[in-house]
Amino acid sequence: xxxxxxxxxxxxxxxxxxxxxxxxxxxxxxxxxxxxxxxxxxxxxxxxxxxxxxxxxxxxxxxxxxxxxxxxxxxxxxxxxxxxxxxxxxxxxxxxxxxxxxxxxxxxxxxxxxxxxxxxxxxxxxxxxxxxxxxxxxxxxxxxxxxxxxxxxxxxxxxxxxxxxxxxxxxxxxxxxxxxxxxxxxxxxxxxxxxxxxxxxxxxxxxxxxxxxxxxxxxxxxxxxxxxxxxxxxxxxxxxxxxxxxxxxxxxxxxxxxxxxxxxxxxxxxxxxxxxxxxxxxxxxxxxxxxxxxxxxxxxxxxxxxxxxxxxxxxxxxxxxxxxxxxxxxxxxxxxxxxxxxxxxxxxxxxxxxxxxxxxxxxxxxxxxxxxxxxxxxxxxxxxxxxxxxxxxxxxxxxxxxxxxxxxxxxxxxxxxxxxxxxxxxxxxxxxxxxxxxxxxxxxxxxxxxxxxxxxxxxxxxxxxxxxxxxxxxxxxxxx
Amino acid sequence: xxxxxxxxxxxxxxxxxxxxxxxxxxxxxxxxxxxxxxxxxxxxxxxxxxxxxxxxxxxxxxxxxxxxxxxxxxxxxxxxxxxxxxxxxxxxxxxxxxxxxxxxxxxxxxxxxxxxxxxxxxxxxxxxxxxxxxxxxxxxxxxxxxxxxxxxxxxxxxxxxxxxxxxxxxxxxxxxxxxxxxxxxxxxxxxxxxxxxxxxxxxxxxxxxxxxxxxxxxxxxxxxxxxxxxxxxxxxxxxxxxxxxxxxxxxxxxxxxxxxxxxxxxxxxxxxxxxxxxxxxxxxxxxxxxxxxxxxxxxxxxxxxxxxxxxxxxxxxxxxxxxxxxxxxxxxxxxxxxxxxxxxxxxxxxxxxxxxxxxxxxxxxxxxxxxxxxxxxxxxxxxxxxxxxxxxxxxxxxxx
Numbered sequence: 115x116x117x118x119x120x121x122x123x124x125x126x127x128x129x130x131x132x133x134x135x136x137x138x139x140x141x142x143x144x145x146x147x148x149x150x151x152x153x154x155x156x157x158x159x160x161x162x163x164x165x166x167x168x169x170x171x172x173x174x175x176x177x178x179x180x181x182x183x184x185x186x187x188x189x190x191x192x193x194x195x196x197x198x199x200x201x202x203x204x205x206x207x208x209x210x211x212x213x214x215x216x217x218x219x220x221x222x223x224x225x226x227x228x229x230x231x232x233x234x235x236x237x238x239x240x241x242x243x244x245x246x247x248x249x250x251x252x253x254x255x256x257x258x259x260x261x262x263x264x265x266x267x268x269x270x271x272x273x274x275x276x277x278x279x280x281x282x283x284x285x286x287x288x289x290x291x292x293x294x295x296x297x298x299x300x301x302x303x304x305x306x307x308x309x310x311x312x313x314x315x316x317x318x319x320x321x322x323x324x325x326x327x328x329x330x331x332x333x334x335x336x337x338x339x340x341x342x343x344x345x346x347x348x349x350x351x352x353x354x355x356x357x358x359x360x361x362x363x364x365x366x367x368x369x370x371x372x373x374x375x376x377x378x379x380x381x382x383x384x385x386x387x388x389x390x391x392x393x394x395x396x397x398x399x400x401x402x403x404x405x406x407x408x409x410x411x412x413x414x415x416x417x418x419x420x421x422x423x424x425x426x427x428x429x430x431x432x433x434x435x436x437x438x439x440x441x442x443x444x445x446x447x448x449x450x451x452x453x454x455x456x457x458x459x460x461x462x463x464x465x466x467x468x469x470x471x472x473x474x475x476x477x478x479x480x481x482x483x484x485x486x487x488x489x490x491x492x493x494x495x496x497x498x499x500x501x502x503x504x505x506x507x508x509x510x511x512x513x514x515x516x517x518x519x520x521x522x523x524x525x526x527x528x529x530x531x532x533x534x535x536x537x538x539x540x541x542x543x544x545x546x547x548x549x550x551x552x553x554x555x556x557x558x559x560x561x562x563x564x565x566x567x568x569x570x571x572x573x574x575x576x577x578x579x580x581x582x583x584x585x586x587x588x589x590x591x592x593x594x
Numbered sequence: 595x596x597x598x599x600x601x602x603x604x605x606x607x608x609x610x611x612x613x614x615x616x617x618x619x620x621x622x623x624x625x626x627x628x629x630x631x632x633x634x635x636x637x638x639x640x641x642x643x644x645x646x647x648x649x650x651x652x653x654x655x656x657x658x659x660x661x662x663x664x665x666x667x668x669x670x671x672x673x674x675x676x677x678x679x680x681x682x683x684x685x686x687x688x689x690x691x692x693x694x695x696x697x698x699x700x701x702x703x704x705x706x707x708x709x710x711x712x713x714x715x716x717x718x719x720x721x722x723x724x725x726x727x728x729x730x731x732x733x734x735x736x737x738x739x740x741x742x743x744x745x746x747x748x749x750x751x752x753x754x755x756x757x758x759x760x761x762x763x764x765x766x767x768x769x770x771x772x773x774x775x776x777x778x779x780x781x782x783x784x785x786x787x788x789x790x791x792x793x794x795x796x797x798x799x800x801x802x803x804x805x806x807x808x809x810x811x812x813x814x815x816x817x818x819x820x821x822x823x824x825x826x827x828x829x830x831x832x833x834x835x836x837x838x839x840x841x842x843x844x845x846x847x848x849x850x851x852x853x854x855x856x857x858x859x860x861x862x863x864x865x866x867x868x869x870x871x872x873x874x875x876x877x878x879x880x881x882x883x884x885x886x887x888x889x890x891x892x893x894x895x896x897x898x899x900x901x902x903x904x905x906x907x908x909x910x911x912x913x914x915x916x917x918x919x920x921x922x923x924x925x926x927x928x929x930x931x932x933x934x935x936x937x938x939x940x941x942x943x944x945x946x947x948x949x950x951x952x953x954x955x956x957x958x959x960x961x962x963x964x965x966x967x968x969x970x971x972x973x974x975x976x977x978x979x980x981x982x983x984x985x986x987x988x989x990x991x992x993x994x
Binding site for chain 1: 717718719722730733735737738739741745746747748749750753798799801802846848851853854857981
């Protein structure tokens with residue numbers, strides 16, 4: 115029996131209130147922000163679809179053995195590289211074995227569900243990790259700007275002990291050009307919303323639902339929760355009504371708290387539904403874009419064995435308001451601002467060095483001295499312990515999942531940062547090992563010597579002149 | 595321990611340019627000025643120089659690589675010239691190399707010149723660090739600057755000794771105020787203005803908790819010294835400066851990679867000072883030294899250096915600061931010329947500039963800020979960051 119063995123989600127720390135968008139851009143287009151209300155999740159300046167996908171994957175795998183993972187699938191329409199293995203970067207950051215096969219799903223908004231469907235059809239003995247993330251951009255003042263939020267979700271798919279058993283899928287695929295973005299363009303363009311709703315949303319989704327029910331021999335009454343992707347502020351409600359579903363049977367589309375997170379959104383909603391579900395519930399998830407797709411799952415008793423069923427709740431609660439629209443534009447690279455000569459100084463990246471140091475840079479894997487037992491980062495040939503100094507006795511030692519404590523810190527106003535002052539300090543890892551790291555998702559006022567921190571995979575820099583971005587790990591405070 | 599350099603060589607001539615933002619002068623011009631002063635001070639001619647060492651750090655924006663810029667600027671006639679670079683200890687490295695060469699008998703008269711041109715980069719602060727350690731730190735070092743790295747010493751120090759931000763910052767402000775007072779009385783200093791503690795406390799933050807006046811300036815300048823054998827020194831002048839110790843210590847970086855260092859001191863300074871005191875035969879530095887010039891790139895560096903040089907007891911430098919122990923009229927004056935705080939820090943030149951002050955003080959030539967009968971002076975450089983650095987400690991006396 116194939117199905118979902120574990121789930122994980124990730125949201126960036128920042129939320130932009132639609133009221134803030136309205137204040138800034140309401141003079142231009144008051145409609146969407148006012149209609150939607152609430153807030154949307156906004157990636158930090160050091161986050162993108164790739165780092166959010168990694169965060170969701172790590173959230174999914176927390177407390178799980180990674181050795182049985184045979185495939186990593188990455189779904190997004192906004193991955194940083196058009197050519198270079200985004201999934202290869204994610205695989206390393208997730209500390210998965212290089213023997214793990216990767217696949218990237220992109221282009222269509224139902225790519226998230228396509229990746230999940232493909233995983234459910236994989237003929238492998240082990241499990242498949244599916245990560246979907248998006249950080250889609252709407253132009254300033256656009257409906258899309260208000261609608262879109264940044265987020266990611268991940269599922270571990272496998273054969274045995276599944277928390278949600280896969281019962282079937284149904285798909286419709288068309289060139290329905292409701293949204294589009296061509297090579298070289300950053301912003302999504304859309305056709306008229308009424309056309310999308312009348313001609314596709316209210317037609318494709320009922321068709322895939324009915325098709326799936328026919329295929330599985332079930333009726334909609336037997337489905338506990340239907341996960342309808344949002345279109346505008348209220349279209350999912352009208353659609354639910356037309357399907358005869360009362361509002362309690364459709365999953366909250368999270369528009370007021372997250373925004374529409376593209377390929378990740380149906381997966382995020384499915385994770386939320388799974389978090390709330392009980393054994394025996396049937397969950398029907400729909401995706402929309404380039405046609406539509408529906409998948410059916412039956413929640414099993416194994417759902418009660420999931421170690422943590424507060425992940426969605428925790429992600430929704432982990433937040434701070436971004437109260438400046440200008441900062442939002444800046445983080446989204448939509449505001450040409452004066453970085454100064456220091457800010458413009460970008461040293462070249464050596465890709466041969468990146469490859470040589472991949473364990474340190476992408477995996478945060480250092481060494482542990484087999485002579486004295488000292489964990490150390492990065493891994494070098496001679497042990498750092500002044501009373502050891504053993505040569506070539508290192509075994510790999512991963513730091514990414516280890517808790518650290520802030521040894522010292524500062525807030526640096528001189529260093530160029532997209533969000534000054536730049537915070538950094540030395541981190542002491544529990545069980546040994548010490549290194550200095552940038553700090554993220556926090557402010558100076560919240561920092562204390564000794565406070566617990568965890569590691570998070572982030573974009574370290576962006577070098578537009580050379581078409582590169584560098585990734586590394588930062589520390590971030592634990593928050594209850 | 596080896597016999598060491600004590601009393602084997604002496605300085606018989608020194609030169610130092612005014613330190614400042616020399617937008618109108620090239621590195622070549624600054625080197626010539628420092629050299630000509632040193633030559634005249636020693637009463638020598640260029641042909642008397644047997645070998646020379648050039649120190650500079652940021653070669654990308656400064657004189658460039660190799661020693662040719664010094665040979666070319668001074669038109670040195672095909673003699674051996676070597677460039678040395680060891681971060682902020684570069685100047686002391688040039689002095690050290692010249693001293694060792696003379697002590698070995700390889701040459702009789704050696705020249706050390708340090709220079710740094712930093713203001714041709716177009717922005718404040720030191721040049722960007724992203725390639726400081728080759729390509730590696732681009733990938734994994736934090737996005738840091740010098741003030742930030744030293745600021746982390748302050749947050750940890752304040753935490754360890756229970757100082758509130760206000761108390762900690764006030765202690766640091768007193769250190770900077772003292773140096774500005776001295777610098778106002780030094781003609782070659784860059785910043786020659788007294789600054790009071792309240793102004794320092796209120797200054798904009800550069801890297802928490804360090805404010806503008808907790809940081810030394812980015813400055814340009816050059817300094818030079820001429821070294822001869824100690825037993826010949828009096829042939830040149832009646833008041834040479836005799837070497838007592840020339841020590842360098844370099845961190846293996848265990849401080850930030852192994853959980854032992856406490857983060858409230860600079861371990862490399864402790865190690866270097868111990869060797870320097872041993873070489874010089876100094877048993878009790880607090881009592882025996884007449885003056886000292888430390889690497890006050892930041893006020894917090896000076897605070898912990900008081901402790902690392904075994905002058906103040908661990909954790910209690912604040913008491914000495916509060917008591918005015920290091921003031922010009924205190925028991926052991928520190929930064930009598932205003933230090934890096936007033937001079938700024940042309941990296942390749944600073945180590946030699948510090949010795950220039952000891953030289954002039956021990957010769958009794960410091961006018962308004964002249965100390966009474968100083969006999970033994972110490973200089974200290976810190977190149978790098980508290981957790982991984984090059985430290986230089988030198989000790990000099992006016993008697994062989």
